[in-house]
Amino acid sequence: MTEIYRVMDALLKFDWAGHDFMKNALLGVLLVTPAFGLLGTMVVNNRMAFFADALGHSALTGIAIGVLAGFGQPIWSMVLFSILLAFAVMAVKRANTASTDTIIGVFSSSAVALGIVLLSRSGGFAKYSAFLIGDLLSISASDLLLLSVTLAAIIVLWFLIFNKLLLVSVNPSLAHSRGIQVGLYDTLFTVVCAVAVTVSIQWVGVLIISSLLVLPAAAARNAARNIRQYHFYAVAIALFSGISGLILSYYWDTASGATIVLVSAVIFAVTFAMRRARR
Amino acid sequence: MNRECTDPVCTNGLCCTRIQNFGVALGSYEILRDVNLHIHCGELTCLIGPNGAGKSTLLRAILGEMPHAGELVFLDGRDRIRRRPTIGYVPQKLELDTTSPVSVYDLIAAALSDKAVWFFHPKDMRAAVRENLDRVDAGHLMDRRLGALSGGELQRVLLSLALQPVPDLLLLDEPVSGIDLAGLKIFYKTVSDLRRAYHLSIILVSHDLNLVMKYADRVALLNDKTIQAVGTPEEVFKHKKMSDVFGLDLMNGEGGGS
Secondary structure (H helix, E strand, C coil): CHHHHHHHHHHCCCCHHHCHHHHHHHHHHHHHHHHHHHHHHHHHHCCCHHHHHHHHHHHHHHHHHHHHHCCCCCHHHHHHHHHHHHHHHHHHHHHCCCCHHHHHHHHHHHHHHHHHHHHCCCCCHHHHCHHHHCCHHHCCHHHHHHHHHHHHHHHHHHHHHHHHHHHHHHCHHHHHHCCCCHHHHHHHHHHHHHHHHHHHHHHHCCCCHHHHHHHHHHHHHCCCCCHHHHHHHHHHHHHHHHHHHHHHHHHHCCCHHHHHHHHHHHHHHHHHHHHHHHC | CCCCCCCHHHHCCCCEEEEEEEEEEECCEEEEEEEEEEEECCCEEEEECCCCCCHHHHHHHHCCCCCCEEEEEEECCCCCEECCCCEEEECCCCCCCCCCCCEHHHHHHHHHCCCCCCCCCCHHHHHHHHHHHHCCCCHHHCCCEHHHCCHHHHHHHHHHHHCCCCCCEEEEECCCCCCCHHHHHHHHHHHHHHHHHHCCEEEEECCCHHHHHHHCCEEEEEECCEEEEEECHHHHHHCHHHHHHHCCCHHHCCCCCC
16 A cells, blocks of 8 residues: 555655545546446446436445444445345336336435434434545545445456447347347346445445446436447546546545536536537 | 147248237236248238237247247258347437447447447448448448437348348337338338348338338238237238228228328
8 A cells, every 4th residue: 555655656746645645535536437437338228317316325225224333334234235236126117017117216315315214313313424425535544445346346347348338238039049148148237236336325325326337327328329438438537527527526625526527527417418519 | 848849931941030929918918919921031020009909018028038929930040940040130229319339349249249449440340340331331321429319220221230140030119200211112122132142031110101101011900909910912902900909991001191
């Protein structure tokens, strides 16, 4: 870690980069945003923005269960619970009974409500409100390790399964006719999203995590003409808004997660306007 | 179990597909029952029927995507039975909006190889995709976005994909709307040429009775959960059930068409 700090000190001769917590936060941003850029492309393709939101919300219940069960780190109960929620939504979706939109809404609000009820039981919710907005500046070295493992796993997986995910998203029957196990890949993608969202939620926050997933890809979509451009733009926009949002939050003294999201929202607005102008 | 094909065409050393006693139910609701259909190689069989008759459901059951009763038997040219024939499928539409960045290349390359299309665009893959598209005169569409294609162009792109690998049975689900008549004519002409070139068995779910009359070798009328009539276009269009379903005297030039 000290090695990395030394390199960063040599490269980044700025005021904000002088603090260790800012270096950690920057490393966190460099790990989280590309992963979200990648996953976001498919989340937007599949119109899963609302679902991503529900995943974020479910983390609150995960935290509550973790705290009640006396886990030191609520992260594992969060991951577990969000995967559980993902499976529940998939199962209901497959049964095809009511509008998926409504189903996700029901799950999402129930998860938030349950989380709040459990956490506020003895009047101590304030302690956990940090999870709502997130705190990038509190990332520790061991957190960074977990994030790098997650990012590496996501990239490897993205190389291995992307083509199949794309066919499933374009038309499930077509994918099936080409021997792809549609349910397996659907589930795999949902689980990966659930894991990515939960490992980052402490730093980004329940309220805005889905925007981090959706906005870079949505902005990239305004400009991209094929999948490769789509991915490169999405990752680039995610990285750019991550880094610039972090620096801005340092000087403005604002919550970093929200500032990052705001920057990507501005980029979305600009690319959207450019798209309209080009027509 | 009936393991030999008694159909004279099948025993002549030609391939055929038999759909035997197909039934599909969603919960307690029966969508299809007792569907029997023989499809011969080199023949274009058009499946017609009113909206909601279960035409697309039948295709999805043949694909094995929907649980169904009955069985699908494919006999190759040497009278060998194959339980899992290669099936090519052209869906009615794709699940994407007009702003989707997925290009024609992306779709086809993703289907032909495992090399992630978000990262690799190798030269030989581009050549393979172009070759694939050229079979249906769609090579020039390679770098267009799927969302920017006309209905007819999209059908041709999907058709080229369904031909790789060359299937034993080709299932085509024609869109109810969204293709202009010129595009539709090109599509029927292409399908009809492919049938001869590759000696394919084709089932085409069809909505344009004029084109069915012109291009189909055989027609199957689906209504009330099962096949009501099968035969040449002339035979089926004269069938009593036909006027029951479509309410028109089709042979006198009043019917059909979109």
